[in-house]
Amino acid sequence: MLRTIRIILAILSLLAVTALFVDVTGYAAGHWGWMAKIQFVPAVLGLNLLVVAGLVAATLVFGRIYCSFVCPLGIYQDVVNRLSIMCSSKKKRRLGKFRFSNGRMLLRVGILAVFILLLTAGTIAAVCTWTASFVEPYSAYGRMATWLLRPLGVELNNVMADAAAANGSYAFAHVVPMAVSIPLLSVAAVTFVVVTLYAWTSGRDYCNEICPVGTVLGYISRHSWLKPNINLDKCTSCGSCARHCKASCIDPKNHRIDYTRCVACMDCLTHCSTGAITYSHSKTVAEEESKPAGGADLRRRAMLVGGAIVAGTAVASAIGKDGDGGFAPLKEKHRPDRRTPLVPPGAKGNKWLASHCTACQLCISNCPNGVLSPSTDLTTFMQPVMDFSKGYCRPECTTCSDVCPAGAILPIDVETKSSTKIGTAEVDYKICISAYGQKCGRCAAGCPTGAIEMVAASDGNLRPVVNESLCIGCGACEYHCPVGTVASNRADRAAIHVEGVERHHTI
Numbered sequence: 043m044l045r046t047i048r049i050i051l052a053i054l055s056l057l058a059v060t061a062l063f064v065d066v067t068g069y070a071a072g073h074w075g076w077m078a079k080i081q082f083v084p085a086v087l088g089l090n091l092l093v094v095a096g097l098v099a100a101t102l103v104f105g106r107i108y109c110s111f112v113c114p115l116g117i118y119q120d121v122v123n124r125l126s127i128m129c130s131s132k133k134k135r136r137l138g139k140f141r142f143s144n145g146r147m148l149l150r151v152g153i154l155a156v157f158i159l160l161l162t163a164g165t166i167a168a169v170c171t172w173t174a175s176f177v178e179p180y181s182a183y184g185r186m187a188t189w190l191l192r193p194l195g196v197e198l199n200n201v202m203a204d205a206a207a208a209n210g211s212y213a214f215a216h217v218v219p220m221a222v223s224i225p226l227l228s229v230a231a232v233t234f235v236v237v238t239l240y241a242w243t244s245g246r247d248y249c250n251e252i253c254p255v256g257t258v259l260g261y262i263s264r265h266s267w268l269k270p271n272i273n274l275d276k277c278t279s280c281g282s283c284a285r286h287c288k289a290s291c292i293d294p295k296n297h298r299i300d301y302t303r304c305v306a307c308m309d310c311l312t313h314c315s316t317g318a319i320t321y322s323h324s325k326t327v328a329e330e331e332s333k334p335a336g337g338a339d340l341r342r343r344a345m346l347v348g349g350a351i352v353a354g355t356a357v358a359s360a361i362g363k364d365g366d367g368g369f370a371p372l373k374e375k376h377r378p379d380r381r382t383p384l385v386p387p388g389a390k391g392n393k394w395l396a397s398h399c400t401a402c403q404l405c406i407s408n409c410p411n412g413v414l415s416p417s418t419d420l421t422t423f424m425q426p427v428m429d430f431s432k433g434y435c436r437p438e439c440t441t442c443s444d445v446c447p448a449g450a451i452l453p454i455d456v457e458t459k460s461s462t463k464i465g466t467a468e469v470d471y472k473i474c475i476s477a478y479g480q481k482c483g484r485c486a487a488g489c490p491t492g493a494i495e496m497v498a499a500s501d502g503n504l505r506p507v508v509n510e511s512l513c514i515g516c517g518a519c520e521y522h523c524p525v526g527t528v529a530s531n532r533a534d535r536a537a538i539h540v541e542g543v544e545r546h547h548t549i
Contacts, residue, residue, distance in 0.1 A: 044321055045308035048110055052117045059114040062445070063187035063407045064195040066217045071408045071445045078404055078447040080112060081180035082255045087161070087398050088449030098262060105266040105306040106259050109249055114187075115179035116249055116256075116305065119241035123288050126242045138285025138313070140245055142293045145303055150250065150257045153177065157254040168396030172423050175400040179253050180447075182233050184402035185424070189230035192407055193219060218412055218432055226403075226416045226424060245288030250303040260302035267323055270310055272297050276318035283310040283319055377431050378526075378535040384428035384515065384542035386414065386435065387462040388443035388454040391545035392422075399425040399450035405442035411435065413517070414442060425450075428464075430517035430540070435464075437490050437516060460491075463549050465515025465540040467494065467508045473525055474537035476505050485519035485538050494519055494538075506538060511549060515540045 058077050061070035079085065085093040097108055109116040127135055157174050164171030175181045196219045203214035240248035249256040263269070272283075274297060281294040287310055291303035310319050382392070386405070389395035401424035406414045411433035414426040426442070428435060437460040443451045454462070467485075471477045476496070485506050486494040493512035496504040506519075519538045526536035 045312050048306075048308055051111050052120065055111060056114055056117040056121070059183070060187050060191065062404060063184055064192050066192075066196055066199050067215075068408060068410060068441065071404075071441070075445050078180070078402075078445065081447055082108065082113075082259070083178045084180060084400060084402070084447035084449075087400065088447060090449075097259075101259050101262045102265060103267050105263040105269050105301070105304060106256070107306050108259055109246075109256055109305040110307050113179050113255070114183040115237065115253075116246075118183060119237065119246060119248060120288075120307070122238050122241035123245050138282065140285055140287055140290050142284050142287075143290045145291070145300060146251050150260075153252060154254045154257045164397040168393070169421050169423070171397055171399065172401050172425060175402075175424070176229075176233075177252055177254060178400050179249075179255055181400040181402035182237070184404055184407075185226065185230045186234050186237075188403040188407050189223075189227050190234060196220075220406070220412070221415065223416055223418065225418055229424065245290065246303075246305055247290070249305065250289060250291075256305075257302075263304065263306075264301045266301070268321060269301055269306075269323075270299055270304065270308075270319050270321055272299065273318045273320065276316045278316055278318070280315070282313045282315065286310065286313040377429055378520075378539040380539070380541055382465075382542040382544060383417070383419070383422070384465050384517075384540060386426065386428065386442045386451050387459045387464055387546060388440075388446075388451040389546070390452065392542070393544070395450050396422050396425060398448055400448050401425050402447070404445050404447065405451060408441050408445050410439060410441055428517065428542075430520045432521075434517035434521040437514070458548070461514070461548050462546050463514050463543060464546050465517075465542040466510050466513050467515070467519050467538055467540050469506050469508060469538045471505060471537075474505065475525060477503060479503050482524065484522045484524060488518045488522035489513075490516060490518055508538075514549060515542065 055077070058070070058074050062075065062078055065071070079088070079090060080093050080097070082094070082097055084090075085097070097112075100107060110120070111117075127139065130139060157177060160170040160174035164174070196217050199214060199217050200219075203216045206212065206214050237248055240252075250260065277297060279294060279297075284290075284292040284294040288307065289303045289305050291300040292310060293299070306321075308321065311321060385392055385395045401416070403416065403424070403426075405426050406416060413428050413430065413433050413435050415429045417423060417425050417427045419427075438456050440454055440456060440459055443454045443459075446452075469485075474482075476482045477499075481504070483496050483504065483506070486496050491512050491514055493509045493514075494506050495509070497507045499505050517540050520536045520540055523536035523538050
């Protein structure tokens, strides 16, 4: 029964988190966006202390249920492992494919130490933050879902939209797909291959050797109140539990379980024919895991390093922390080369976002206006930057700040966003058609803050002039400018574009 409950909850959890990245309607993010905010590392970076305390408390009571119930990458590995068992021979399915191993403690602790170092150094060198995100499980899964599954969701939505429109129905809105990013697609593909091969051949070895969250929660779970226990009076030493343990943490010869690697999947309970294993508080067997080869006892050191992720990354995250509109049709635009990148309101500025963002791509997947795209710059690789080639950042939209689980884009209301300056528009009169006697004024008409006026020049032509004290950098002018469209031969960029500011402020 426990295993059945675990499987049902895990499947629901995986589907819910996947929908956050794949859903093109925004329904998932609006109804269960909290699923992203209960992920361990984003909660630590976002200083969501209640979530972190809840996850630690749950681990102390139930063991590593986070890895089997909440973490999407862990649940995905269970799915792959199940498929691998189904594809194996009948004999292997009956006897089991795993065996006990001592675990690579030095590797686990080493990766965790490097991970913590990178996160804490992210406040100084932003490149460290996205480097750490390569092994952060939630963000790794988010990139896989965004770049490998979301395109399929967009294509399916557009097929249904075209079919509905052909029958006079507009129940589905046509969605513009994200531009393909070869670097991001490559990262997602490599992550998919590595994690899938690990899970197919070795069960949960990726969680117990590479994943830093698994290491932290593993050493906390050694002290959990409930855990699998072996009753020596009932055990026949058949080894079935060890052969079916995907974490390879049960030592059948010595009747020991390495609780730092047990993910509370309950598979051992199901495959024990004598009922010798129970999920309880009973201490019928020593709870000490085998020491690594050579006799070196690194458990105390590992526990200290493991616990440091909560304190260390929380301190790093806290550094520097302060506690119109109009639905114009989208049109493809060329992207200008900005001197200073633009980041969304709520991010407080480039440095804040770069040092807190784990590049999970959730804000990019859920941006309703297609304004956010992944950066290909080395210092902010995979993190969101603003691009007005397909739309602009509408002052009434706060989706990215609503869905961000890591505190990289802090929650912001519509009133605050409408008065937050993220950049300033600049006009290039050399290519502006208003400077050549042609009447345009599209930028002034589309500006939601009234920051652009058409002023008569000495030659009598009306030219756009930007009032910097009113401009918030939303990009409406750049988006509506007819110069710089793909169909235009006048220039390779808009005649007016927005340059970002390093630190956001209220106008």
